[in-house]
Amino acid sequence: MTTARLARTLLAATAATAAAALTAGALAAPAVAATAPKKPDHTATQRALDAAVAEGVPGAVAQARSGRTGWTGTAGERGGQDRYRVGSITKTFVATVLLQLQAEGRLDLDDPVEKWLPGVVRGNGHDGRKVTVRQLLNHTSGIYSVTSDPGFQQKVFSEEFLKNRYDTWTPEQLVAVAMAHEPDFAPGTAWNYSNTNYVLAGMVIEKATGRPYGKEVERRIVKPLKLRATSVPGTKTTVSQPSSRAYSKLSIDPNATTVHDVTELNPSLAYAAGEMISDSNDLQTFYRALLKGKLLPRAEMREMTRAVPMSAEAPEFHYGLGLMRQKLSCGKEVWGHGGGIHGSSSEAVATRDGGHSLAMNFNADWAGDSQTVIEAEFCGTAPKS
Numbered sequence: 476m477t478t479a480r481l482a483r484t485l486l487a488a489t490a491a492t493a494a495a496a497l498t499a500g501a502l503a504a505p506a507v508a509a510t511a512p513k514k515p516d517h518t519a520t521q522r523a524l525d526a527a528v529a530e531g532v533p534g535a536v537a538q539a540r541s542g543r544t545g546w547t548g549t550a551g552e553r554g555g556q557d558r559y560r561v562g563s564i565t566k567t568f569v570a571t572v573l574l575q576l577q578a579e580g581r582l583d584l585d586d587p588v589e590k591w592l593p594g595v596v597r598g599n600g601h602d603g604r605k606v607t608v609r610q611l612l613n614h615t616s617g618i619y620s621v622t623s624d625p626g627f628q629q630k631v632f633s634e635e636f637l638k639n640r641y642d643t644w645t646p647e648q649l650v651a652v653a654m655a656h657e658p659d660f661a662p663g664t665a666w667n668y669s670n671t672n673y674v675l676a677g678m679v680i681e682k683a684t685g686r687p688y689g690k691e692v693e694r695r696i697v698k699p700l701k702l703r704a705t706s707v708p709g710t711k712t713t714v715s716q717p718s719s720r721a722y723s724k725l726s727i728d729p730n731a732t733t734v735h736d737v738t739e740l741n742p743s744l745a746y747a748a749g750e751m752i753s754d755s756n757d758l759q760t761f762y763r764a765l766l767k768g769k770l771l772p773r774a775e776m777r778e779m780t781r782a783v784p785m786s787a788e789a790p791e792f793h794y795g796l797g798l799m800r801q802k803l804s805c806g807k808e809v810w811g812h813g814g815g816i817h818g819s820s821s822e823a824v825a826t827r828d829g830g831h832s833l834a835m836n837f838n839a840d841w842a843g844d845s846q847t848v849i850e851a852e853f854c855g856t857a858p859k860s
Contacts, residue, residue: 677747
């Protein structure tokens with residue numbers, strides 16, 4: 476789920492491969508002596524956070540882990556332990572639950588959506604009998620995205636948000652907005668990021684388990700991993716402490732100058748597409764556990780990481796099941812997801828082996844380039860001054 480600006484942007488999340496430890500030995504020595512592993516250098520990452528604040532982001536935070544070594548960097552008004560809204564990073568949690576349900580034999584990702592949600596995906600060419608759960612998770616369903624609807628954008632992403640911020644949206648309402656439009660393409664014939672896909676995915680979880688998707692996320696992921704800063708807030712409008720404020724211009728006008736405090740909002744406007752709250756430590760714990768195979772059996776992990784191309788214009792990006800793969804400028808391959816929601820832009824990424832991870836957040840949605848933080852951490856590339 477994104478702000479008006481981010482609603483039109485793919486919220487890519489990435490990760491990278493950990494650097495190999497260097498060893499050396501003296502030629503004349505009778506035995507080879509290994510040097511200590513090279514200590515991770517986060518200088519470029521800190522410079523990327525500082526650059527974002529210099530560009531106008533009020534506050535930035537990033538945490539990284541490489542092996543057993545951890546690092547925290549901040550700039551501006553963000554604290555190192557701050558909790559924040561993670562937007563579409565929620566999608567990885569949702570996909571993980573659905574893959575767990577498949578492993579338990581409670582559903583099949585190739586089930587048509589109609590089996591679980593009869594009559595819900597209908598109208599203007601949409602047909603749930605022809606869309607599978609898998610196609611929801613990898614965005615090949617063709618289902619129109621609710622966040623692309625002009626009326627929804629006006630209510631949620633413009634300054635009208637200030638009078639609508641506490642409104643509750645049901646998932647059925649969100650899907651109905653999307654069903655008023657034609658599909659983007661026939662199921663399985665192309666790729667397009669649609670938040671409606673994950674609204675429906677959350678509804679499938681509820682139908683298959685008899686419990687809200689958020690309760691399943693908490694029971695299956697949050698509690699076992701002891702993610703103490705992570706929550707599925709439902710209609711709760713505040714962010715628990717420690718946290719700092721979130722800001723947005725609530726405008727697609729690049730010349731807009733008015734900044735609004737958008738910290739409080741009813742996250743039902745995002746539902747399973749992007750409502751969750753977490754912090755950088757918890758996000759790293761989650762992605763590292765996922766990629767190390769602690770949450771899914773091997774067969775389901777293979778399915779999750781079977782990624783499809785996202786666009787010819789961005790061949791470095793591929794999308795699996797709620798998990799993105801990207802090749803960085805230095806050639807390293809990275810996995811994860813990004814997320815944007817009002818006044819909050821986040822990335823959570825890790826190497827495929829889970830050995831090197833990064834999670835970061837900007838508390839604004841009109842400035843700053845989170846990709847520079849990822850490149851800095853995994854490639855050592857400092858932002859251009």
